[in-house]
Amino acid sequence: MKSLEGDGYRAAYDRERGCVFLEGSLRLNGLTEYAPISALLDEALEGSDRLELNLTRLEFLNSSGIATLSKFVINARNRKTCILTIRGSNAVPWQGKSLNNLKRLMPSLELVLE
Template identity: 70%
Template sequence: MNALAGDGYQAEFDSAAGCVRLCGSLRLGGLTEYAPISQLLEDALDGRSALTVDLSTLEFLNSSGIATLSKFVISARNRKDCALTIRGSSTIPWQGKSLNNLKRLMPSLELVFD
């Protein structure tokens, strides 16, 4: 399992489950600071036919984080060989609108709200 942790957040990739989990509150400053998370997401895609990104316990994601997530979704779409599922929570306000916008970038994206 690959894992990253910082001030108020955790990011982990469970290869056996095919799932990346982001938890807590991500308030990093700019795309450069999001690079390790971006790399974790990209590495998780490699050689996979399906991947789930679980954001259901991610309480906050700033605009740089949303941009990082958007770039990742575009990357997954361009690979054309991996079914991507993003799991969110209907009780976390930012997720409804922001995650639904990702469907515009990748129409085949499966969104699941708990």
């Protein structure tokens, strides 16, 4: 498992399960600071035709983080062969609205809110 940790957050890619986990609170400044997370997402995308992004334990994501996720979803859509599932939580207020907007970028996206 490859992982990144920072102030209040953890990002991990489990290649065996085909799953990326984002946990905690992501409050990085701008796309430049999100570059390592973006690289982890891109690496996961290259490694599989079926990928899950698990956000159930991601309590906060700022606008730069949402832009990073949007870019990732567009990259997945452009691959045309990728089956992408995003798993979120109804208990985390920002996720319902923000994650639903990602389906506009990739209509085939499977969104699971628990």
